[in-house]
Amino acid sequence: MRTVAILAATAVLSLAAGSARADGRAWAAAKAGLPATTKLVISVDVAAAQKTQLFTTYYPKLRDKPEAGKVLDAIKDGCKLDPLAVVGSVVVASGEDDEDAVIYVAMTGIDKAKASSCLQTMARTDDKTAKVSIKHTGNVTEVTKGGDTVYFGWVGKDVVVVPLRNKDKAALTRWMGGKGALAKSDLGKTLAKLNTSATVWGAGNGTKEIQPGLNAKGGYGTLNTGNGMLACDIHAVLENTEQASNMAGMANQQLDQAKNGGPLLPPEVVSLLKATTVTADKDEVRIKANVAEKDVLGAIAFAMTVGGP
Numbered sequence: 043m044r045t046v047a048i049l050a051a052t053a054v055l056s057l058a059a060g061s062a063r064a065d066g067r068a069w070a071a072a073k074a075g076l077p078a079t080t081k082l083v084i085s086v087d088v089a090a091a092q093k094t095q096l097f098t099t100y101y102p103k104l105r106d107k108p109e110a111g112k113v114l115d116a117i118k119d120g121c122k123l124d125p126l127a128v129v130g131s132v133v134v135a136s137g138e139d140d141e142d143a144v145i146y147v148a149m150t151g152i153d154k155a156k157a158s159s160c161l162q163t164m165a166r167t168d169d170k171t172a173k174v175s176i177k178h179t180g181n182v183t184e185v186t187k188g189g190d191t192v193y194f195g196w197v198g199k200d201v202v203v204v205p206l207r208n209k210d211k212a213a214l215t216r217w218m219g220g221k222g223a224l225a226k227s228d229l230g231k232t233l234a235k236l237n238t239s240a241t242v243w244g245a246g247n248g249t250k251e252i253q254p255g256l257n258a259k260g261g262y263g264t265l266n267t268g269n270g271m272l273a274c275d276i277h278a279v280l281e282n283t284e285q286a287s288n289m290a291g292m293a294n295q296q297l298d299q300a301k302n303g304g305p306l307l308p309p310e311v312v313s314l315l316k317a318t319t320v321t322a323d324k325d326e327v328r329i330k331a332n333v334a335e336k337d338v339l340g341a342i343a344f345a346m347t348v349g350g351p
Contacts, residue, residue, distance in 0.1 A: 066131060066238070067130060067131055067148035067198075067200070067201050068085070068130070068131040068132055068133045068146040068147060068148040068201060069085050069131065069133050069146075069238060071133075071146050071148070071197035071198070071201040071203070072085075072133040072135060072146040072224075073222075073224060073225065074197075074220070074221070074222055075146075075197065075203070075217065075218040075219065075220050075221075076135055076144075076217065076220045076223075076224040077216060077217070077219065077220040077223055077224065078220065078223040078224060078226065078227040078230075079137050079138070079227075080135050080136070080137060080220075080224055080227070080229055081136060081137055081138055081229065081246060081247050081248050082134075082135060082136045082229075082244070082245075082246040082247075082248075083133065083134070083135045083224075083229065083233060083244055083245055083246075084133070084134045084135075084242070084243075084244035085131070085132070085133045085134075085238065085242070085243050085244065086131070086132045086133075086241070086242050087131065087239075087240070087241045087242070088129050088130065088131060088132060089130075090241040090267055090268075091241055091242070091267065093267070094267050094272075094335060095270065095335040095336065095339060096335060096338065096339065099339060116163070116164045117160070117164070121152075121156075121159075121160035121163055121164065123151065123152060123160065124151075127150060127151060128149055128150065128151065128152060129147055129148070129149065129150070130148040130149060130150040130200075131147075131148045132145065132146070132147055132148075133145070133146040134146075135217070138248075141206060141207070142206065142207065142213065143205070143206040144203060144204065144205045144206065144214075144217040145203075145204045145206075146197070146201060146202075146203055147201065147202050147203075147204065148200060148201045149200045149201070149202060150200075152200065153199040153200050154178075154183075154196055154199050154200070157202065158176045158178075158183065161174075161176065161185055162174045162176060162185075165185065165187050172187055172188070173187070173188070174186070174187045175187075181195050181196045181197070181218070182194075182195050182196075182211070182214065182215075183195070183196065190209070191209065192208040192209055193205070193208060193209070193210070193211045193214045194208065194214065195214050195215075195217075195218045197218070203217065203218055205217055228247055229245060229246070229247045229260075232245045232247065232260065232262050233245050233262070235262060236262055236263075236264060237264055240264035240265060240266050241264075241265055241266050241267045242264070242265040243262075243263070243264045243265070244262065244263065245260070245261065245262035245263075246260055246261055246262070247259070247260040248260060252289065255285070255288070256280065256285050256288065256289055257280065257281050257285065258278050258279065258280060259279045259280065259281060260279045261276065261277055261278045261279060262276075262277050262279075263275055263276035263277055263329075267335075270334055270335050270336070271332060271333065271334055271335065272331075272332070272333050272334075272335055272338060273331070273332045274329070274330065274331045274332075274333075275328070275329075275330050276328070276329045276330075277326045277327070277328050277329075278326065278327045278329070279325060279326050280325050280326065280327065281325065282325055283322075283324055283325050285325070286322045286323070286324065286325050286326055286327050287322045289322070289327050290320050290321060290322035290327045291322075293320040293327065293329075294320050297315060297318060297320060300315050301315045301316060307344075308340060308341075308344050309340075310336070310337040310338075310339075310340025310341050310344065311337075311340070311341045311344055313333065313334070313337045314331070314333050314337050314338065314341050317331050317332055317333045317337075318330070318331040318333075319331070
């Protein structure tokens with residue numbers, strides 16, 4: 043039974059849809075609940091994202107996919123909700139295992155009671171006669187259909203917590219029971235550096251070998267949108283100053299080579315490359331770019347053409 047998974051998918055599908063105004067409810071709830079073992083956090087301001095050309099271009103394509111269309115139609119027809127107005131803000135987090143993850147979703151125009159009724163309706167999408175039961179125990183809701191039970195949690199009346207392992211109640215409890223522990227962790231200290239008002243922001247910890255002699259310990263960054271522009275500021279944290287300097291040097295060399303690609307590259311890609319700077323700052327490599335959305339769209343189209351179907 044995939045009821046809660048469908049809710050999670052709805053959150054992802056609606057990342058760029060959002061409501062008329064942005065809010066920080068998802069991050070406020072996640073910041074309080076995530077455990078110290080969290081390794082990755084990503085937040086999306088859905089109200090700002092829906093105003094971009096990227097959303098206008100790619101959301102209709104996503105809507106045409108049968109799986110996405112089925113979910114959105116179930117919400118609209120069965121729950122009498124506008125699927126593009128359900129999500130207010132979203133935070134995604136994961137641990138060491140990528141399969142161990144959670145989504146905090148702040149909902150607009152739908153509270154705990156209405157969401158429960160909606161879940162029952164959606165669970166019967168494929169079988170109108172199916173027996174579906176809902177049970178609330180404190181801040182945890184159990185949805186049972188046949189022999190399957192899935193769990194999701196609540197922070198207040200309108201922030202739903204959806205674990206990827208939705209049949210594991212212990213996983214849900216762990217993802218909600220941090221009691222502010224995230225702020226005291228290494229990742230929490232990194233998150234404190236970020237502008238959490240950005241359209242998209244995120245940070246992650248974990249050693250990864252980029253190539254022999256270059257090991258990233260983590261990274262953080264922001265993406266802001268507005269007036270047809272995308273402003274990106276990304277930091278990769280290396281093991282020491284020497285590694286950061288070496289990585290920045292190699293990146294700039296590759297960037298210069300690409301910029302000199304001449305007629306092999308379309309103007310949009312060249313514009314992206316020219317707008318990108320890479321610098322070393324102590325043990326960090328900083329990548330900044332302020333580019334037009336139309337150039338990003340052109341670069342994506344070029345990449346899809348080169349990559350094939």
